[in-house]
Amino acid sequence: MSALLLLRAESVKLLSRRSARLGLVLAALLGIVGPLLLGTLSGSAIVVNGADLGETLQANAPMAARWALSLRDFWIMQAFVLLLVSQSFAGELQARTLREDLVRPVGRSQVLAAKLGAMALWIGLTLALQYALSIGLGAVLFGTDGAWRDVSLGYVGSFLSDLSFAAFTLAVATLVRSVVGTAVGMLLFIVFSKLLGWALFLAEGAANALPPEMNQLPQAAYWLFASQPMLPSAAWGLGGELAVGADLLWVTWAAWALYLLGGWAVADRAFAWSDIP
């Protein structure tokens, strides 16, 4: 069985979905809105903290692409990834179309890999579209100066973090086996991880503010504080960090790999052992 043939089938199927096409249109729109927003604000007379915003903002093509990426990473495209992954697994399971694929001579791991591969293609397509449009429009409006390397790495980072997010969503979808359940499960997980991140951030700040004689927290608390870069919000925010030239901690990369590989492993095992209705 050719893996490429399966990938082709899943990609064609995915791209034929209305939601996938809508996502592509939205990616293109973000690629246009980013530069336009940057242009509008950099040309405005808005004063922030006593400084003229127009002078503070650097308007150039890479910055335009960065703005577009920031808009994208504000959970807009992740929402589409969540929707598409849950449709392509849990939706097909509920609609019984997955069963029709599984009576063919293909292994379940191959089916999952093809679905994740198709998602990777779609994510790559949305990012490429957005990058090309925002860079192109930015170059026309503002010129080509700026930090090209950082923003390009930011797009690569967004691709990687969305892929990890997709693998994790796939794991949830194989466990709960329903589109609504996957969406609710992932939303709860994201909210929980955000709240945990904020709680750890505040607790660490409070602990550091204490005078040394009062600061006698157990060692476990410091381990918890140190785990912040491993949280999903950090691992799935690679793109934004790389786009601003931040040096990422190795634990963030480890967390990214953990959510990607762990998500895949759970999805693969859960699917292998599940009964197909």
Place this chain on the structure above:
Amino acid sequence: MEVRGLTHRFGARVAVQSLDLTVRKGDVYGFLGPNGAGKTTAMRCMVGLLRPHQGSVQIFGEGHPVRARARLGAMIETPAFHDWMSGRDNLWLSACYLGLPDPHAELDRVLDRVGLRERALDKAGAYSLGMRQRLSIARALLGQPKLLLLDEPTNGLDPRGMHEVRQLVRSLALHDGITVFLSTHLLAEVQAICNRVGILQKGRLQAEGTVEELLARGDQADGMVEVSSSDPAALAAAVAALPGAEAKGEGTQGRLRVIVQAPLDVPGLIAGLVERGVPLTSVVPQRRSLEDVFLELTG
């Protein structure tokens, strides 16, 4: 296909228990059973959608489910399609899953086989139930399988659609040399097109054999007639008094159904009734149907 000791449970409920059956090359095997007997569960185990708790399934000598499906076409329960895609595109997806790199000629072949080529570019969601059944059979025929598993292929079809599907299945077996494993409720259909039959009840195989073997089962092997008389009471009394004759309730058109067992035969029954002064008005020999056997075995 060899199924040995197949058992599957849903929680505490045993859906299929120690199922043994054999489908030989060239068979058109009718898999019968009432609703909830476990037919679909058994078929889902056969194609690897469910993991059996016990037992094994071998298809063309291959026990590994993925490799076993290489020469298998299956239609399990109500067909499902990606409704926003055309019928042809749905088949193309399946062809990719089968590993057919350039399947267009194969798509044309199976669409022609089920008479759907003219509507192939319509969206699957716009198909009637009959068309969906035919498209599903077309999908099962992709890649020229040697064994076809069809689960209630005439379900929901009108009489014309049922006739078409029946003709198609018969033709697949006779002309294409495909072995067919067919689950259905339609006993007349099985009697018409199947050479071997298995009857499942509460997850257990109650009987298996050729149609003739099943029809010849049990006490009714000797003969059954329906008899009427202008004096039904005298008829009933005479039948009860005749050794080898047993009344089996009301038959068609108010006649009394009588089982005749050796050494008594039908001429002997008639002679005995006439001797006892029963005014006979009709004696209609009955050929036992698969429905009779089915009802007898499934309670």
